[in-house]
Amino acid sequence: MKIAIAGYGAEGQSNYNYFFQQGHELTIVDERELSAMDLPYGAVSILGEGAFHQLDGFDMVVRTAGLAPRKIQTDGKIWSATNEFFARCPAPIIGVTGSKGKGTTSSLIASILRAAGRTVHLVGNIGVPALDELHDIQPTDVVVYELSSFQLWDAERSPNIAVVLYIEPEHLDVHTDMKEYVTAKAQIAMHQAGSDIVVYNQSNDYATSIALRSSAAKIPYQNEQAAHVVDGYFWFGDIQLCSIDQLKLPGRHNYDNACAAITAVWKWVKQPEVIAKGLADFTGLPHRLKFIRSFDGVSYYDDSIATTPGSAIAAIHAFSQPKILILGGSSKGADFSELAQVASGGNVRSVVAIGDEAPKIVKAFKKSGIDIHNLGSDVTMVQVVQKAHDLAVDGDVVALSPSCASFGMFKNYVDRGQQFIQAVQEL
Numbered sequence: 222m223k224i225a226i227a228g229y230g231a232e233g234q235s236n237y238n239y240f241f242q243q244g245h246e247l248t249i250v251d252e253r254e255l256s257a258m259d260l261p262y263g264a265v266s267i268l269g270e271g272a273f274h275q276l277d278g279f280d281m282v283v284r285t286a287g288l289a290p291r292k293i294q295t296d297g298k299i300w301s302a303t304n305e306f307f308a309r310c311p312a313p314i315i316g317v318t319g320s321k322g323k324g325t326t327s328s329l330i331a332s333i334l335r336a337a338g339r340t341v342h343l344v345g346n347i348g349v350p351a352l353d354e355l356h357d358i359q360p361t362d363v364v365v366y367e368l369s370s371f372q373l374w375d376a377e378r379s380p381n382i383a384v385v386l387y388i389e390p391e392h393l394d395v396h397t398d399m400k401e402y403v404t405a406k407a408q409i410a411m412h413q414a415g416s417d418i419v420v421y422n423q424s425n426d427y428a429t430s431i432a433l434r435s436s437a438a439k440i441p442y443q444n445e446q447a448a449h450v451v452d453g454y455f456w457f458g459d460i461q462l463c464s465i466d467q468l469k470l471p472g473r474h475n476y477d478n479a480c481a482a483i484t485a486v487w488k489w490v491k492q493p494e495v496i497a498k499g500l501a502d503f504t505g506l507p508h509r510l511k512f513i514r515s516f517d518g519v520s521y522y523d524d525s526i527a528t529t530p531g532s533a534i535a536a537i538h539a540f541s542q543p544k545i546l547i548l549g550g551s552s553k554g555a556d557f558s559e560l561a562q563v564a565s566g567g568n569v570r571s572v573v574a575i576g577d578e579a580p581k582i583v584k585a586f587k588k589s590g591i592d593i594h595n596l597g598s599d600v601t602m603v604q605v606v607q608k609a610h611d612l613a614v615d616g617d618v619v620a621l622s623p624s625c626a627s628f629g630m631f632k633n634y635v636d637r638g639q640q641f642i643q644a645v646q647e648l
Contacts, residue, residue, distance in 0.1 A: 228285025235350035286371040306351040307378040312362040319386025327367040329482035333499030337490045376408040383410040383419045388427035389531045393554030410435035448480035463497035472539030508638035518615030521645045524622040525638030530560040536622040537567040549576040550625030557585035565589040571612045606644035
């Protein structure tokens with residue numbers, strides 16, 4: 222088969238290797254001007270501006286996740302790693318999507334299943350290309366697939382268990398509008414059968430609307446009939462599972478993530494002691510409200526993954542102490558008005574605003590009464606951290622919880638988080 226590999230980043234390379242091993246005739250297509258050293262030896266390529274409009278004559282175009290299907294012009298079939306994986310995977314799949322909490326919830330699901338002795342493959346948006354794992358998966362295993370809106374854009378199948386977390390405006394720099402974003406997310410449940418399950422955040426209208434469109438059995442969380450928290454304990458229905466202290470992650474929002482995970486695995490794991498162990502074994506992912514160090518009585522937390530205002534709101538609620546927030550970055554089309562409102566009543570003393578979105582953040586916080594400092598884009602992370610340190614006093618929390626994308630000042634959220642960690646360690 223004649224296949225175009227559209228987009229040659231990390232996922233594109235995985236796609237190329239997967240289809241190359243099957244003996245297909247491949248062409249790498251990318252709008253970037255890649256050098257010969259960036260490509261496999263002898264690979265055929267179409268590169269440069271307009272490359273994605275030159276794909277007639279291919280039987281299949283395998284797009285990378287971040288490439289919108291509408292940007293591809295071809296008379297062949299548009300396909301993706303997500304579609305290929307769902308078509309070929311021999312094991313049951315638990316898919317997880319949402320605007321925030323995907324990685325944490327997926328990891329909690331995997332941790333509980335592993336505590337129960339299951340072989341688990343954690344793939345997708347969390348950083349492991351799904352097709353790289355496919356050849357190792359057995360029918361008795363379980364796959365946990367973290368799914369972004371980009372991976373779900375044109376999905377033709379849905380997982381056996383779909384988990385729909387809190388959804389808010391996100392990636393509006395890529396999606397045409399909120400409707401397209403939610404429609405993409407909805408594919409996680411749209412193709413489910415009656416024997417499948419959709420677990421969803423009942424407090425979120427978007428998640429609820431997605432669940433209601435599914436043919437699967439619908440289980441909301443937190444809910445008295447499923448996983449919920451009462452009096453400092455996790456419960457499933459009337460079964461007391463374990464203390465919330467078993468969860469080693471800060472913030473009440475992580476109770477929701479844990480409840481979603483418990484509900485998702487209930488088909489396989491019902492033993493309280495196993496669930497307790499699974500929760501306790503997972504201590505958090507990098508750049509997700511991770512404690513860095515205390516210095517001069519101030520605690521520093523890296524929450525660089527927080528690219529939406531809702532994520533920063535969760536960080537505010539995670540701590541009772543006075544807070545210094547580092548906000549800003551490049552635009553994703555977010556509205557910061559609710560964040561400013563929550564911060565004004567959330568014991569936030571100061572905000573350090575950075576990046577292209579700093580003026581918009583300053584405007585949103587104008588009436589909040591919070592001390593705000595606009596450092597703009599022409600500043601290093603060392604200077605940002607030093608400013609936060611100068612503003613903080615003994616007992617404060619300083620949190621990098623930007624609410625924005627990282628591009629412009631940083632390569633990505635990982636680079637932003639690592640620079641923050643290094644700057645904090647050097648104080």
